[in-house]
Amino acid sequence: MIKAPFEMEKISDEEYILNMGPQHPSTHGVLRIVLKLDGEVVTGLYPDVGYIHSSVEKMCENKKFEMITPYTDRLDYLSAVNYNWAYVAAVEKLMGIQLPERAEYMRVMLAELNRIMSHLLWYSAFGMDVGALTPIFYAFREREEVIDMVEGMTGGRLTHHAFRIGGFKNDLQKDFLSRLEKFLAKFEDRICEYEALLINNVILTARTKGVGILDKDTAINYGVTGPVLRGSGCAIDLRKNAPYSVYSKFDFRVCTGKNGDTWDRLKVRMDEMRESAKILKQAAAMLPAGEFCAKVPRVIKPAPGEVYTKVESARGEFGVYMVSDGTEKPYRIKFRSPSFSNLSVLKEITIGSKIADVVAIMGSLDLVIPEIDR
Amino acid sequence: MALLKELLYNSGKPLSEFSSWMHAIWAGWGMPGFLLDFIFQLVIVLAVTAVLVLNALWIIYYDRKISALMQIRKGPNRVGPFGLLQTLADTVKLLIKEDVNPKKIDILSFWIAPLIIFIPTFAVFLVLPFGNGLVPADLNIGILYIIAITGLSVIGILAAGWGSNNKYSLIGGMRSAAQIVSYEIPMVLVILAVVLMSGTMKMSGIVAAQSNRVWFVVPQFLGFIIFLIAGNAEVNRAPFDLPEAESELVAGFNTEYSAMKFAFFYLAEYTNLFLTSAVAATLFLGGWQGPFLPPIVWFFIKTYFVITILCWIRWTFPRIRVDQLMEFSWKYLLPLALLNLVVTAVILKF
């Protein structure tokens, strides 16, 4: 948190400073962006984060291992399952717990449903950002179905807290698979509908093509991950490049863009939903019977050591770096959040564009503030 | 019954008869005639304003219902039958709310801005022919008057943006000024083509010119489209809602406004929408003319047809960017409107 960004003190007579946020309709949370403007053109930008810093990492040091999972829900409330996963995977890796096959598939299915949920919400929010008020209702129609499915499975609609160390609390609901099948049957068409409604719209393409171009090298140098990085043309997806769980068994494509502009990032997310649907179909077909949770010791006390596990969340690489000293509580936890790095590149790609572009570019980065501030 | 029919279908005659009859009585009482004229004018103004305010309330409801239809939801349905009284409830709420004046505002322009926007939008309706002879004041320069008066609203928006002492408001006001000025020009050029075809600037004359031929929407189809686009931009509705783009500028020029002053903006916005649609219906769709139904009904049907198109556009498109907005006006609309004018002139000449 800063009072006056240092760069902003050098400001010419033609320029002025505009505080976008901390309360602003399109910063998606409590994010403050200090803009230096010349008319409508952005000449300087300084993201100011930390308004909702809650010191999750410090809190985790005082909690037992099994008590930390719900905290990871709250980091990214839009794809909570993926964040649970990175954390429980870290503990499981430290303890050497082998998951039963069924649990792995269930995790994949939940994570992909979660990705679809998150992307649908991003789609609606992006529509609002660029002034299209209708897409949200269409996207939420499907999102509601997905949430209902996930709710039936986990009991939660937003912060699911679905994963336990070693697997799951309960098995899949009886009608989960039939509902999933029914949903997937029409989802493909629905994605085409979304694209027709917003992504391929003339005004939207005019507004997003060639705007906020992020080239490959800059993206990697800034540690950008996820759909934003893939939009820049890097075919990097942790599910393919460093496959965790059973992802290596599925047949799916890593969607990439060409130019790295805002529109490519949108397109990548739309394609990713298709791929997620594909994975879900395969996972539902391959789902084995058996246990849904491994045998886990009652007291979770991993051996001393360090571990870094990462998953491909809806926003990019989410990682948990954990140092254990052999007690019931972690010695140190660090959450590596994708939006943190994705936001840091904002300045690089925004300068020289208009105020409206700042909003569109931020929307295409798909930021979730709690995971930046933690 | 016959009188009612006459009143509905050919309002001009009975009204003028009524006027001269009243004048006769008035003169019998020994009162000066201009006083009666004044009273007549007052009654007309009040009647038009009352109709328009009620109409604006209805348009808001209509717009919300259309948006609900497009967004697969139900829309207002709680207050009154089918939610018809929702807007009334909203308005009452706005009127009884506390009127917040931020500390460092420019009090004069902050207070006067809603009025500058509100009054001209209503003043314009004086020259609109609602029916056969049902024109509050049939000026010879009717359409010119409309252009001139609607141009005033930009001053109000600028004043609101400046007076609020808020950067978002100021940007909104500036955007609005640029936008309205840019879109006024193609609009005027299109109107000129219509004036060329009808040979008069009188609104009733323009309607009359369409009575024995086809409506101007057929020969002036390009003009109609340009008018709709420019008109949509003039009333600051999506995709041209840049002055109040809520995702960029919070609420643009009315960020700091609340309560009654905000209600003024809100009503003015929807009255403006009605105005643009009504002018479009009059210029291109033959005004109040039509078979079977009384003229005033036709007038409203046509106007609501245009409103529906504008609502449809609003709830479908994302917002355009400011430089594209300017580009679109100056690079595409203006040359097209000029071409339209020249072609019309050439065809009329030969």
Added chain:
Amino acid sequence: MNFQEILEKIKTKHEVLESKEDLGVLNAYIATAKIAAVAAFMKDELKFEQLNFITAVDFPANNAIEVVYHFFSYETADSVVLRIKLDRAKAEVPTISGVFKTADWHEREASEMFGIKFSGHPDLNRLLLPDGIESPLRKDYKNPDMTPLPKA
């Protein structure tokens, strides 16, 4: 590449003070002053183009703060951890934000959370914390507003 190979490669150019394997990942201790050079070497020659994160771990028992740099290679899917041991009282380390831009924000965060000075950093302002909170993630941090519950 397994961790031995990576270690050998680093050792050809730079000095590794100490190394260990932790769950298959190489942890190499580097001299404090060398970190920027090693990071550049990792990025350019070993193709570890992603810097996942920078953080620190406080070990008051050893009177040390360890700065942790986690690298990942997209080509080979290998991870490497570089570590630096710092004195708790005088924690200062050269920045690597010239090599990896992402280090900018991660260093700012580590700096305010652990009171480490990243010398040469272009903008070592506070990132997440408000003024007045000093290095909360150190183990000996005491919140002045917090009173411990009485023992039952």
